[in-house]
Amino acid sequence: MVLTQEMMDTIEKNNIVWLxxxxxxxxxxxxxxxxxxxxxxxxxxxxxxxxNKTFKNLKSNPKASIAVGNVSECPYQFKGDVEIYESGKYFDDAVQWAKSVMAQLNPKAAVLLKVNEIYSVQPGPDAGKKIE
Structure with a gap:
């Protein structure tokens, strides 16, 4: 499944996604x-x-879903499989990013969500509809 540029921009600019x-x-x-x-x-x-619970869940059941905190800006739910990196390039990049935001953060891992389904969460008749 492919995220549009608009979807990617909105995920990046929002300060919260719900996992x-x-x-x-x-x-x-x-x-x-x-x-x-x-x-x-x-x-x-x-x-x-x-x-804590989330990390345990991801390790034992590597599927997840996210939605952007402000659904009026990005009315989509993204579902997929996850890969967890506790070392290596993805982890190092995640640590560097986290510490640039807040120096006292100590990330456990970089979690990659490989999106394979996108659904609308826009209120109205298409709510819950799979985006093709």
Missing amino acids: ATASTDDVPNVVPIGLARPLDSGTVLLVANFM
């Missing part, structure tokens, strides 16, 4: 993420700073 995960027992969890940005038209980087 939804589920445990292997199907217990849902949602958390605000302050550091998220697209790496390309199919991948969103999420910096894992304070994740």
Whole structure:
């Protein structure tokens, strides 16, 4: 699935995305993420700073969904598979970015969401509709 330039710009400029995960027992969890940005038209980087339940969920059930905090600007939900990097280039880049925002942050990991589905969350008749 391909994110449009508008989608990528809006993810980058918003200061919060909501990350939804589920445990292997199907217990849902949602958390605000302050550091998220697209790496390309199919991948969103999420910096894992304070994740506890979420991080455990992602390791055992590597699927997630995000929505931008201001849905009036970006009325989409992005779903996909995640890859977790606790070392290497993605992790190093995530640490550098996080520390440039707030020096005391100590990221646990770089989480890459590989987007494979996009849905509308725009109020109205197309709410919940899959974007093709």
